[in-house]
Amino acid sequence: MSAVEIAAAVRSGQQSARSAVEECLSVIEEGDAEVHAFNLVTAAQARTRADEIDAAVADGRDPGPLAGVPVALKDNLCTRGVPTTCSSRILEGWEPPYDATVVEKLHNAGAIVVGKTNMDEFAMGSSTENSAFGPTRNPCDPNRVPGGSSGGSAAAVAAGFASIALGSDTGGSIRQPAALCGVVGVKPTYGLVSRFGLVAFASSLDQIGPFTTTVADSAAVLDVISGPDHRDSTSIRDSLPPVTDTLDDGVDGLRVGVLAELSGDGIAPDVSARLRAAIDALESAGARVAEASVPAAVFGLSAYYLIAPAEASSNLARYDGVRYGLRMDASNTPDMNTATRSAGFGDEVKRRIMIGTYALSAGYYDAYYGKAQKVRTLIINDFASVWEQFDLLVSPTSPTTAFSLGERTADPMAMYMSDVCTVPVNLTGQTAMSVPYGVGDDGLPVGVQVMAPALGESVMFRAAAVLEASLR
Amino acid sequence: MSADTLDVPGLGAPADTEWETVVGLEVHAELATETKLFSASPNRFGGEPNTHIDPVSLGLPGSLPVLNEKAVELAIRVGLSLNCRVQPSIFARKNYFYPDMPKDFQISQYDQPINVDGWLELPSGKRVGIERAHLEEDTGKTVHIGGGGRIHEAGYSLVDYNRAGVPLIEIVGHPELRSAEEARHYVTELRSILVAVGASDGKMEEGSLRVDCNVSVRPLGIDRLGTRCEIKNVNSLRSLGRAIEYESRRQIDQLISGHPIEQQTRHWNEDDGRTHALRSKEEDYDYRYFPEPDLLPLDPSAEWVEQIRQALPVLPRDRRQSLAEAAPTVEADHIALAVERSMDELALAAISGGGPSERVMTHVIQNLADGVGMLSPESLASLVAMEEAGELTATQAKKVLAVLVESGGSPQKAAQSLGFEAMDSGELETLVDGLISEHPDEWSRFCEGDNKLTGFFVGQVMKTTQGRADGKAVTQLLNARRG
Numbered sequence: 001m002s003a004v005e006i007a008a009a010v011r012s013g014q015q016s017a018r019s020a021v022e023e024c025l026s027v028i029e030e031g032d033a034e035v036h037a038f039n040l041v042t043a044a045q046a047r048t049r050a051d052e053i054d055a056a057v058a059d060g061r062d063p064g065p066l067a068g069v070p071v072a073l074k075d076n077l078c079t080r081g082v083p084t085t086c087s088s089r090i091l092e093g094w095e096p097p098y099d100a101t102v103v104e105k106l107h108n109a110g111a112i113v114v115g116k117t118n119m120d121e122f123a124m125g126s127s128t129e130n131s132a133f134g135p136t137r138n139p140c141d142p143n144r145v146p147g148g149s150s151g152g153s154a155a156a157v158a159a160g161f162a163s164i165a166l167g168s169d170t171g172g173s174i175r176q177p178a179a180l181c182g183v184v185g186v187k188p189t190y191g192l193v194s195r196f197g198l199v200a201f202a203s204s205l206d207q208i209g210p211f212t213t214t215v216a217d218s219a220a221v222l223d224v225i226s227g228p229d230h231r232d233s234t235s236i237r238d239s240l241p242p243v244t245d246t247l248d249d250g251v252d253g254l255r256v257g258v259l260a261e262l263s264g265d266g267i268a269p270d271v272s273a274r275l276r277a278a279i280d281a282l283e284s285a286g287a288r289v290a291e292a293s294v295p296a297a298v299f300g301l302s303a304y305y306l307i308a309p310a311e312a313s314s315n316l317a318r319y320d321g322v323r324y325g326l327r328m329d330a331s332n333t334p335d336m337n338t339a340t341r342s343a344g345f346g347d348e349v350k351r352r353i354m355i356g357t358y359a360l361s362a363g364y365y366d367a368y369y370g371k372a373q374k375v376r377t378l379i380i381n382d383f384a385s386v387w388e389q390f391d392l393l394v395s396p397t398s399p400t401t402a403f404s405l406g407e408r409t410a411d412p413m414a415m416y417m418s419d420v421c422t423v424p425v426n427l428t429g430q431t432a433m434s435v436p437y438g439v440g441d442d443g444l445p446v447g448v449q450v451m452a453p454a455l456g457e458s459v460m461f462r463a464a465a466v467l468e469a470s471l472r
Numbered sequence: 473m474s475a476d477t478l479d480v481p482g483l484g485a486p487a488d489t490e491w492e493t494v495v496g497l498e499v500h501a502e503l504a505t506e507t508k509l510f511s512a513s514p515n516r517f518g519g520e521p522n523t524h525i526d527p528v529s530l531g532l533p534g535s536l537p538v539l540n541e542k543a544v545e546l547a548i549r550v551g552l553s554l555n556c557r558v559q560p561s562i563f564a565r566k567n568y569f570y571p572d573m574p575k576d577f578q579i580s581q582y583d584q585p586i587n588v589d590g591w592l593e594l595p596s597g598k599r600v601g602i603e604r605a606h607l608e609e610d611t612g613k614t615v616h617i618g619g620g621g622r623i624h625e626a627g628y629s630l631v632d633y634n635r636a637g638v639p640l641i642e643i644v645g646h647p648e649l650r651s652a653e654e655a656r657h658y659v660t661e662l663r664s665i666l667v668a669v670g671a672s673d674g675k676m677e678e679g680s681l682r683v684d685c686n687v688s689v690r691p692l693g694i695d696r697l698g699t700r701c702e703i704k705n706v707n708s709l710r711s712l713g714r715a716i717e718y719e720s721r722r723q724i725d726q727l728i729s730g731h732p733i734e735q736q737t738r739h740w741n742e743d744d745g746r747t748h749a750l751r752s753k754e755e756d757y758d759y760r761y762f763p764e765p766d767l768l769p770l771d772p773s774a775e776w777v778e779q780i781r782q783a784l785p786v787l788p789r790d791r792r793q794s795l796a797e798a799a800p801t802v803e804a805d806h807i808a809l810a811v812e813r814s815m816d817e818l819a820l821a822a823i824s825g826g827g828p829s830e831r832v833m834t835h836v837i838q839n840l841a842d843g844v845g846m847l848s849p850e851s852l853a854s855l856v857a858m859e860e861a862g863e864l865t866a867t868q869a870k871k872v873l874a875v876l877v878e879s880g881g882s883p884q885k886a887a888q889s890l891g892f893e894a895m896d897s898g899e900l901e902t903l904v905d906g907l908i909s910e911h912p913d914e915w916s917r918f919c920e921g922d923n924k925l926t927g928f929f930v931g932q933v934m935k936t937t938q939g940r941a942d943g944k945a946v947t948q949l950l951n952a953r954r955g
Contacts, residue, residue, distance in 0.1 A: 078534040091533070098527060100534060199533040204765035232536050233767050311765055314565050317576030318531045322631065333571055333629065360567070360760035369762060 003069045003163040003217040007110070010057065010068030017053035017068030017112060020163075021046045024070040024114055028161045036136050037146075037156040039075045039085055041115040046070070049112045056110075064110030066224060071106055072162035074153045075116040076123055077208070078197040079103055086199050087131035088121045090344030091325045100197020101232070102166060102208050102225045109224045114162050117152030121346045122316065123173055123201040125149050126418035129409055130348040137405070138181060140444055144402035147177030147418070150211070154181040157211045164221050165211040170201050171304050172397075172422025174209045175434040179397035179447025182436045184218045184464070185211050187422075189454045190429035191236040193222075194229030200315040202308035203234075205426040215435065215464045219243040222457065236455070246458045251285050251466050254391045254459065257292025259451070262395035262421045270440035271396045278437045278448040279394065281470035282463060292386050292393055296378040300424035303379070305416060306359045306372035307427070312349075313356030319344060351412065376427045383428050387453045392463050395421050397434040397447035421449060430454045435464045438471065481690040481698045482727040489728070490692040493720040495655045495685055496647030496700075499662055500640050501672040502610065502680040503546045509609045509639035510537030510579065517678050521632035529637035531574030536766050539563075543639035544586070546671045547607050548772060548780050550641050551587030553669050553787055554602045560771040561586040561606070563764040568757045572612035572631050580608035580642075582761045586770065592645070592665070593789050594657045595808045601646035612636040641671065647686060647697065652716040656709050659683055664788045664812055676708055683712055687719045689727070698723070699733040703747055705740045715740040719747050791816045799829035806837045815840060821849030827856035839873050846880030847873070855883040865942045868892045892940060900933075900941060904949050907932050919954050926950060 001009070009015035025043050032038055056063040073079065076086045078096035085091045099107070106113070120130040128136040128151025136151045138144040139159035146155040150167025154177035157165045167174040169187035178185025186209040193208045200206060210221035223242045229235045258279060263272070283289050321327035321340030328339035345353070359368035386393065398418060408415040425432040431454065434447035448467060452460035482489065505515050511528035527535040551558050564582035585606030591599045612633040619625025643662065649655045663674040663681055674681045683706050688698035703719055706712045723733050737756070738747040786794075788811050795816045796807045810816050815836050822832045832852060840847075855872060858864045864872060864887060875886040907929060908915045918925040926947055933946045 084533070086533075094533075096532065096534060098534075196536050197534040200766075202765075231538060233538055234765075310762060314567050314577050314760070314762070317567060317569065318533070318574065320569060320571070320576055322571045323530060323574065324532070334569070337569055357760065360762055362758045362760075365760075365762075 001163070002214045003066065003212060004214070004220055006069050006163055007065060007067050007220075010053065010110075011063060013057055015068070017050040017057075017063075017110075018047065020068045021050040021070055021112055021114065024160075024162055027159070028114070031139070031159050032161060034137060034142055035139055035155050035159050035161075036134060037117055037152045037159060037161055038072070038115040039087060039118050039133055039152070040083060042082060042113055045082070046112050046114045049107075053110055053112065064108060065220065066106065066164075067110030069111045069164060070114045070162045071111045072115055072117045072153055072156040072165040073103065073113055074119055074150050074165070074167045076119060076168055076199040076201075077103055077116075077166060078199065079113065079116065082116065084116065084199065085132075086122045087119045087133055088344065088346070088349070089132045089326055090319045090340070092344075093326075094324045096197070098197060100208075101194035101229050103197065105225050106166075111164070111224075115156075117150070117156050117165060119152055120149035120173075121349050122199070122312070123149040123168055123170055123206075124312070124348050124352055126172070126176060126415050127403070127405075127408065128152060128177070129405065130346055132346060135405060138402045138444075140182060141402065143404055144444065145180065145405055147180035147398070147402065149173040149177075151177045153211050154178050154183055154185065157181070157183045157213060163212070164217060166208055166221075166225070167211055168198055168201070168206055168208050169422075169426065170205045170207075170308060171426050172419045174211065175397050175422050175432060175447070175449060176418060178211055178434040179436070179449075180402040180445065182439075182445030182447075183211050183213055184215055184433065184435055185209065185447075186218050186222060186433040187425065187431060188222060188226060188457065189236070189431040191234050192226045192240060192431070192455070192457070194227075194232040194235050196229055196231040200311075202311040203315060204311060205304075205308055207426075215461060215468045216244070216247060218433070218464075219247050219461050240455060240457060243457050243461045247461055247465050249462050251282055251287040251463050254287045254463070255389065256282055256287045256289045256463070257386060257390035257393045258289065259297070259393045259395040260291050260293045261295065261297040262424070262449075266399050266417070266420065267396050268400045268440065270442075271398070271400060271446050274437050274440065274446040275394065275396050275448055278435075278467055281467055282394070285466045285470070287463070290390075292390055294379070294382045294386055294424070296375065296382040297424045299375045300379055300427055301416065301420050303372040303375040303427060304419070304423040305355070306368050307376065309352040309356030310359045310369045310372075311356070313353045313360065316345075316349070316353055348412070379424055380428045383424075383430065383453075391452070391456075391459055393451040395449045395451070397421060397449040401440040401442055401444035401446060425451055428454075431457050431460055433460060433464055435467045437467060480727070480732045481694045481696050482724075483732055484730045485691055485728055487728055491689050491720075491724050492692045493651055493716065494647050494688045494690065494697060494700075495649035495651075495716055497645045497649065497655060497658060498684040498686070499643045499645070499659065500682040500684075501550075501643070501666050501674065503543050503639040503641055504670060504672050505540055505542045505546065505639055507540060508637035509540050509543050509607070510637055513637065515638050516634075517680065519634050521630070521634065524634040525636070529574065529633055531576075537579060537764075539767060539770070540639060543607060544770065544772065545780060546639075547586050547605070547641050548777055549669045549784060550643070550666065550671045551590065551605050552777070552781050553665050553784060554587070554590040554592055554605060554643070556587035556590030556602060556605055558587055558772065558777050560584070560769060562769045563607075563767045564761045565764050567760040570611065571629065572614045572633075572636070574612065574633060574636050578609060578611065579764055579767070581606035592658065592661060594654065594661055595792065595804065596657070598654075600648045600658055603644045603646055605641055605643040608640050608642055610635050610638040610640050647688070647700070652713040652720075655685065655716055656713050659709060659712060660812070661788065668785055668788055670785075679707075682707075685712065685716060687716055687723070688733070689720050689723045698727075699735050701733065701735065701747070702737045703740050704737060704750065707742070711740060711742055714745060715747060718745060722747065788812070795820060798823045799833050801830060802833045806833055810836050813840075815844060818844055818847070818849050818852065822852040822856065825850055825853030827853040828860055831856040831859060835869075835873060839870055840877070843877070845877035847876045848880065851876050851881070851883055858883055858887070862942055862945065863887075864892060865939070867939055897945070900945060900949060903933060903936060903941075904929070904946065904953065908953065918950070
């Protein structure tokens, strides 16, 4: 059952929220030992909350649009009184005294949190292998990675552990694992979803978004979690009209561009073949398709791997052992800071903190961080002119299907290349989503990325719905 | 001497060289808001440790800063009253590790501060350039336990985050001050402006006003600046003056002895009256400033800035000018003191109510140091009028004034209640004539020209009348009798 179907059944009293939760918990019980999607399963709280929802339904009170829908949360989303680890040792023992805005909104909509999902430490990675608690496996093939950094959330939805999950997307961390696990994943426009309570990786790039099995479910979740929030200064002041309302409006007459720079070199032939099939489907639904070019997009990855680490080096400075989380003993404060950070952070996090610190240092700022910001402006400008000719752009989400565990861990550059198609959109702040579109030669899922200008979610979802329908 | 030290102004100068001290001040003032710069915790001095805190002021993961509009308004008030240009600005992160800084970065403003290019006029009329006045958040406080409170001998340290996130304005002045005294005048003037516009309470002893001073020296007549040292931990006006004087002397002695000055941050020690090296320029932090991505650029509308400008109170400089015009014969120091004590309005009202300006100012400066209490401008004006008319002596007036400060009311009533009815001249004449006949020896010496005896007769009159008589009138009478 999809989330929308569960909510309808619970709201109408046909199914209890408790039974929906029990079903998920038993699937988790059965499957998560192998997949390891969760850092923590909050079974007791989920049951209590389910009973509250059922009581509300019995009393005739509105239980909310996502009543009884089991949801998994990436473990960088703050949950009051529930450990939030970012899959890092450094946050050992820390329980946030507040819920993230998105958690609050889901709760108020009747959704039920079943657990916190595994991730690359502090969202730094593309395979969920950089977790202090061990990797997550792809439910489609346990020898493959689920992608990352929100690999636990993607795997949880793919494995049926939860109907919906939230992740965060800084350079593709929702879309890429969605593609590799064969589910829908959305990166909303920057500022559309409040970041309050999301543990920051790179503040100017981070966005929270949903994983679901259907396009309609993602629309329903986005409609719940988006909207202005006075606790996040970068939150967009205006609300978007519900995406759900226009979901079935089709793509007739829409101008769709195939983004050349992200769809040619380095894309596996079987992935390219699926993209062509998707383009055909959009065309036969009435879209006008042409090649589009964003020349500066090829510099996206380079700019991203300076800007994101620079912001991260500052965002992660606070994990110093003084106030919360891990503290190692030492004879003075600076040594305690060093010992704590050496023991608490994994290699990839340390690597990015060092890159970011270097990029911001006196004498290097202009050549690295400053230059990267100029490239970012260039990419924004290039996209702006493309949006004068196109309503939507498409590309593959990931250059390949899911790779094997351990395949890229020794080679950071090969790992970083996994994000080549997804990163540009984070730099521009616009929205994009990955829609599952069949399988590659290895039988593993392929995702197609649909991109729209900032606040173009409605049009983007219309195309996603057409692609989904074309596979039925 | 190596080639690069040849450039050092004053290096190896003869002992009789005349020197100039060059001072530039960076003043941090806590803004008088209800809440912190980026969160809703109270901005209040003191309190039990870690009671004025919240996720933002602790820098908890997932927390985000939200800018306090009132702090921006106060910063603009300060900028406008320092004649700055108020411009679009951005917040930046200043990155360095310190336990009392919850995020291990400070949100400040760097290359685009909110206020730039202003000036402040000292009471002497000299204008000192203001480079910038920007917004930033304060840090918490670390307390070292054991080892006499010193970090190196302490057993452990505790951190109080009550102050973390309190809004500060940092006012950076150009190095245009030329003496310790001028630096004190600058801080005094700046503080009175901050207090006048309601931006800060300006209390140095509570740390709501903090001064870092950059000091360098050069032989008089040389244009180039010498190498500067920054002095921290200057906690009062007095130590500001002492620290600058000590540091300037230290640098001069060092240059005369042929050693160039090393650019350093130095710590003022109140107890031994010296500055001590904290760190050299090479050891200084690389702050890795970059734009704060969690906050939007700040772009106050021209209308808002104009509204704030219109609502500004009259500044101390203009208040001094008004008072000086109303009391042209009173010296500038007294005018400045009256304004500093916020008694200029009272003085102006009393003067315009008919009180002679000198007498009014004498009371303000000499007799009202502890405050004006219940005293109204009208009462002050009629008090000085009574004095002027000879109805009260100076001594009596002072006593009457004390009653007015204590419980208000009119000076006539107060004088009556104190029994200070003016003596009529007949009564005084009878009294003086009586004294002359009682003291014939003194009288004849007085008549022979021994004027010191004036005091004797006046004293006798005062004793008999219990101070009710007017000393001047007695003297006049004595001289008239002497012929």
